[in-house]
Amino acid sequence: MKNRFVSLFLILAGLAVSGIHSAALDGVIDLYKLYDNPEAHVSLKGKLTTADRIASHGYPSEHHYIPTEDGYVVGAFRIPYSHKLQNQNQKRPIAFLQHGLGSCSDAWILQGPDNSLPYLLADAGYDVWMGNARGTAYSRNHTTLSTENPNFWKFSWHEIAVYDITAIIDYALSTENGKDQDSLHYVGHSQGTTVYFALMSSLPEYNEKIKTAHMFAPVAIMKNMANPLVRALGPYLGHQGIYATLFGTQEFLPHNDFVMSLFFNICQPDFLLRPVCENAMQTLYSGGRVNMTAMPDAMATHPAGCSTDQMLHYLQEQQSGYFRRFDYGAKKNLLIYGTEEPAEYPVELITSAVHMWYSDNDAMAAVEDVEKFASRLPNKFMHHMLDKMWTHGDYALNREVRKYVNEPVIAIMEEYEQKNGGM
Ligand SMILES: *[C@@H]1O[C@H](CO)[C@@H](O)[C@H](O)[C@H]1NC(C)=O
Numbered sequence: 208m209k210n211r212f213v214s215l216f217l218i219l220a221g222l223a224v225s226g227i228h229s230a231a232l233d234g235v236i237d238l239y240k241l242y243d244n245p246e247a248h249v250s251l252k253g254k255l256t257t258a259d260r261i262a263s264h265g266y267p268s269e270h271h272y273i274p275t276e277d278g279y280v281v282g283a284f285r286i287p288y289s290h291k292l293q294n295q296n297q298k299r300p301i302a303f304l305q306h307g308l309g310s311c312s313d314a315w316i317l318q319g320p321d322n323s324l325p326y327l328l329a330d331a332g333y334d335v336w337m338g339n340a341r342g343t344a345y346s347r348n349h350t351t352l353s354t355e356n357p358n359f360w361k362f363s364w365h366e367i368a369v370y371d372i373t374a375i376i377d378y379a380l381s382t383e384n385g386k387d388q389d390s391l392h393y394v395g396h397s398q399g400t401t402v403y404f405a406l407m408s409s410l411p412e413y414n415e416k417i418k419t420a421h422m423f424a425p426v427a428i429m430k431n432m433a434n435p436l437v438r439a440l441g442p443y444l445g446h447q448g449i450y451a452t453l454f455g456t457q458e459f460l461p462h463n464d465f466v467m468s469l470f471f472n473i474c475q476p477d478f479l480l481r482p483v484c485e486n487a488m489q490t491l492y493s494g495g496r497v498n499m500t501a502m503p504d505a506m507a508t509h510p511a512g513c514s515t516d517q518m519l520h521y522l523q524e525q526q527s528g529y530f531r532r533f534d535y536g537a538k539k540n541l542l543i544y545g546t547e548e549p550a551e552y553p554v555e556l557i558t559s560a561v562h563m564w565y566s567d568n569d570a571m572a573a574v575e576d577v578e579k580f581a582s583r584l585p586n587k588f589m590h591h592m593l594d595k596m597w598t599h600g601d602y603a604l605n606r607e608v609r610k611y612v613n614e615p616v617i618a619i620m621e622e623y624e625q626k627n628g629g630m
């Protein structure tokens with residue numbers, strides 16, 4: 208969702224700007240500790256989960272705890288069938304949806320059963336899974352590490368790709384409904400597309416497990432992205448150095464007082480980034496495009512937490528213009544990749560059918576970057592939005608997302624199912 212993504216960067220910008228004024232940075236770090244009481248804000252006890260929200264609309268819903276090969280336990284939610292169809296005893300094709308940065312599974316269901324993709328898929332006969340990346344509110348869980356341990360936060364979206372996404376795919380394919388199926392449909396938004404590209408190029412055998420893949424607002428190459436904050440921050444945080452070291456490998460604070468106070472300060476009239484703040488608000492609330500009824504739930508569930516290394520990795524991409532592995536600095540890169548520069552993802556190996564959904568007004572995914580990246584994909588289908596106003600966050604909150612995105616996506620999946628014998 209653009210608004211949260213933007214606000215995350217606003218906050219990061221606040222930190223970076225303080226950092227640029229050298230000594231102030233220490234003050235920020237202290238503040239960080241002072242205000243940070245993650246359990247008070249992130250604990251799910253007594254809070255509604257994605258499963259509760261789904262159940263409140265009468266749909267069957269499940270909460271699964273899925274272990275990853277490297278010890279994390281990620282939360283995934285499922286609408287196993289539709290109570291309207293009563294199709295629980297039929298074979299249901301599987302669809303797996305993966306959220307963006309700072310987001311979580313709730314983003315998919317904000318607009319309710321008449322509009323949101325998971326419900327529409329369930330009512331079309333699908334077995335629907337929604338993942339949650341490590342570090343988000345539903346995936347703060349590890350077999351040996353506590354979230355207080357800095358090692359818990361030592362991951363970027365590369366690890367989400369090769370550990371979390373593979374674990375969820377394999378898990379969904381191992382259930383009673385999934386065990387006779389060897390592949391599924393994938394839908395990702397923003398970082399949910401980045402992890403798809405990273406996974407399918409790193410472990411190309413996973414392409415066999417994909418029927419169709421849908422990339423909403425695809426983010427891989429970021430050279431031409433318009434977002435002014437990312438562009439402003441890139442030079443400071445997109446390279447290994449003092450700022451990157453200070454910000455790296457820690458929890459990026461979820462919804463709490465510190466984030467809120469910083470966000471508030473950033474929007475003060477005398478603040479340097481005031482124009483950016485205004486711009487973000489205007490994009491978000493203008494034109495009646497956003498479903499305001501869905502906003503309270505959006506605010507209650509976002510940002511959902513991530514590691515600062517995920518942000519650094521994006522800023523590195525923005526600076527380098529490449530889609531490549533995390534940059535640890537020349538010395539460590541040499542140890543890990545065998546080269547001083549991080550290894551590039553071999554995206555030519557992504558043989559699965561990739562549908563790119565992209566638009567002119569997306570500040571995170573420039574049309575030029577999306578098309579340049581797609582030119583390297585062997586099996587792609589381009590869906591350039593006709594609506595010139597369509598933004599990064601519209602895939603979650605635009606009032607007409609059903610008509611412009613969700614229905615066409617389901618039609619493509621249905622076409623696949625019919626061609627391949629149906630189910
Ligand atoms: C907006 O969101 C609300 C709350 O989820 C939902 O009930 C409604 O159907 C959505 N769409 C429109 C067009 O109002």
Ligand SMILES: *[C@@H]1O[C@H](CO)[C@@H](O)[C@H](O)[C@H]1NC(C)=O
Nearest residue numbers: 272274280282345347348349
């Ligand atoms: C963590 O994962 C375990 C399964 O390994 C599960 O039983 C437990 O409820 C999870 N805890 C949280 C807070 O999600």
